[in-house]
Amino acid sequence: MQVEYIGALQIILGVIARFWPVWLAMAIVIGASVVYKKKLGLYGQIYDNNVGIAGVLICFFWLFTAIFASTVAPYDPLAQIPVMKDALPGAIVPDAGGIYYFGGDKLARDIFSRMVYGSQIVLIIAPAATMFAIMVGVTLGLPAGYYGGRIDSVLSFLANLVLAFPVILLFYLLVTPGIMDTPIPYGLAGVFFLFPIIFFATLFYTRFKNRPDRLYILLGLTIVLGGWIYLGLVFDADPLGIVHIDPNQLNIFVAVVFASSPGVFRIVRGLVMDIKTRDYIAAAQTRGESPWYIMLWEILPNARGPLIVDACLRIGYTTILLGTLGYFGLGLAPESPDWGTAIKDASRLLRSFIHPALPPTIALMSFVLGLNLLADALREQSLKD
Structure with a gap:
């Protein structure tokens, strides 16, 4: 059966048309952001910076692509049409009229659809793992920088111990398939996933300890929701079956949190050591505020600028790491449509067919570029505050 092809202009127009829900969502969100930018704080200020606008556009593009992946992608990422094996871009599916806009891979799957669905994996794992790493780093970095002394020495030694280990070797040890047969990933997950619960419980207690009516509600929500998510992630025991993570994803998740949290710890520790010398911290101590209240409600809000910038950069690093691990x-x-795995599969036939490697590579590069541009804009604005 002979495969027909469409022209380059038709491919470009067809791809643009497939992203119609993404363009619509971007127009609505960015239009509203520009109109109300004066009320949006730091986020609104980046619209005064061309670099920030570029970063926001790229990040929103991939965010909405991940959200509307089932609408944007014309095929299931695992669907195979044998005649489309290694098909060139613009191949028309025989008897169906569908188009493989970016061609087919060695298993006859649609490269365009796999690239689109791959964004879902990246935008779930990378930001979530980064947020957990920030929770761990903040929860440990605050007391280390504020109290100093033995607490600082012990926590800093542990952080430096992890940072001193070769990163690639560390991830190889933590992500290698055989380790899933051991309790190490689940043990680390059980420890790391406690930190958000501890953080928010302490946050609410220090703020509302004199207002029990609000405190009990917030603590109850924290324990119930946190415990529900904790059971689903660590023990795969969510009674509703909503919270679930595959073993491979859990392994990567734990590895990223384990390797990233020491870096966050050192940033938070340094910021706390600087901010705690300010006059408003002395004023809070004079009022008799507790140390954890000062750390969470006086110091942490004033450290948000560098932490937001670091979070953007760290999501980019995590995205590159996911691609490297997949490669x-x-x-x-192996059948996952994540960009790293797609690049690895395509690289084996690179001399014969270059088109399967280009879409996931460009997608990975553009998303990281958008995060870096956004981080640069946020850094500039935070320095002006």
């Missing part, structure tokens, strides 16, 4: 076969399942 070395240490990421998700």
